[in-house]
Amino acid sequence: MGGHMRGKVVLITGASSGIGAALAREVVQRGARPVLVARRSERLEELSRELENAGGKSLPVTCDIRKEGEIERAVGAAREVFGGIDVVVANAGFGVLGRVEALTLDDVQRQFETNVLGMMRTIQATLGDVRQSRGCLALVGSMSAYMPLPGFAAYNMSKAAVKALADTLRLELLRDGVAVLHVVPGLVHSELPKVDNHGVFDESRVDPVVRLRVPAQEAAREIVDAIAARRDEAVITRHGRVLAAMARYAPGLTGAALGMAAKRG
Numbered sequence: 001m002g003g004h005m006r007g008k009v010v011l012i013t014g015a016s017s018g019i020g021a022a023l024a025r026e027v028v029q030r031g032a033r034p035v036l037v038a039r040r041s042e043r044l045e046e047l048s049r050e051l052e053n054a055g056g057k058s059l060p061v062t063c064d065i066r067k068e069g070e071i072e073r074a075v076g077a078a079r080e081v082f083g084g085i086d087v088v089v090a091n092a093g094f095g096v097l098g099r100v101e102a103l104t105l106d107d108v109q110r111q112f113e114t115n116v117l118g119m120m121r122t123i124q125a126t127l128g129d130v131r132q133s134r135g136c137l138a139l140v141g142s143m144s145a146y147m148p149l150p151g152f153a154a155y156n157m158s159k160a161a162v163k164a165l166a167d168t169l170r171l172e173l174l175r176d177g178v179a180v181l182h183v184v185p186g187l188v189h190s191e192l193p194k195v196d197n198h199g200v201f202d203e204s205r206v207d208p209v210v211r212l213r214v215p216a217q218e219a220a221r222e223i224v225d226a227i228a229a230r231r232d233e234a235v236i237t238r239h240g241r242v243l244a245a246m247a248r249y250a251p252g253l254t255g256a257a258l259g260m261a262a263k264r265g
């Protein structure tokens with residue numbers, strides 16, 4: 001599997017923590033060169049130094065995917081330094097929490113600006129490169145597209161949009177030989193539960209399901225395997241695969257179970 005990644009240039013948005021940082025470590029281990037994209041520069045510089053000490057080359061680029069022109073600048077830097085891009089992992093995202101009655105339209109807009117429009121911008125900025133390399137676009141969605149839990153409407157809607165985008169893009173790019181992977185993580189260790197509704201890291205937030213989460217490095221290994229195998233979808237973690245299968249093959253039963261859990265609060 002590792003041979004498929006050797007020498008490849010992999011642009012990863014959201015590389016400053018969690019799944020994105022783990023992906024950077026994983027692709028370097030397999031001989032690829034990651035372009036590290038996120039807003040927190042110091043984190044990216046630190047990760048880049050760590051990767052260099054491990055014998056890997058990477059390119060840290062500070063970028064806010066919500067801002068016009070920033071991802072385009074990062075892509076330009078990748079072309080200049082590495083000569084092109086083979087794989088794009090559109091992974092940057094966060095979760096806006098709140099029941100529908102409590103959400104403002106601003107909350108929903110903020111959620112979509114990063115998780116959907118930022119992803120769209122990332123894809124549009126890199127499409128020419130992956131077409132040329134006949135590479136891969138990996139779009140990081142969520143189990144919530146299959147199993148939308150109450151209290152997460154903004155996030156659920158954004159991840160349903162990511163699934164729709166991945167499924168559409170795959171068909172549109174079939175003739176170009178570009179693989180489109182929909183990544184569906186279950187519960188993975190990351191900073192996600194500690195990021196507030198404005199997308200800002202807040203150490204004081206508590207993660208009620210921290211014990212159920214699998215290490216980000218394990219998730220990264222599975223994601224990179226799926227990229228190398230040019231798969232259409234990768235449901236990450238064993239519990240995630242069980243839940244996705246339930247939602248797919250027994251939607252009535254799954255709906256009833258969710259309804260019972262919701263009634264109990």
Ligand SMILES: NC(=O)c1ccc[n+]([C@@H]2O[C@H](COP(=O)([O-])OP(=O)(O)OC[C@H]3O[C@@H](n4cnc5c(N)ncnc54)[C@H](OP(=O)(O)O)[C@@H]3O)[C@@H](O)[C@H]2O)c1
Pocket residue numbers: 013014015016017018019020037038039040041043063064065066091092093094095114118140141142143184185186187188189190191192193195199
């Ligand atoms: N962890 C899970 O259990 C889980 C489950 C399902 C789906 N996911 C999805 O997995 C993806 C990665 O999340 P994670 O769990 O690894 O959480 P995380 O540790 O909070 O990582 C999120 C990353 O996105 C970056 N980011 C956020 N807004 C950005 C922006 N406007 N521009 C550029 N980068 C931005 C953050 O970096 P900066 O703050 O430095 O910009 C950070 O590197 C997300 O799309 C998330 O929805 C995670």
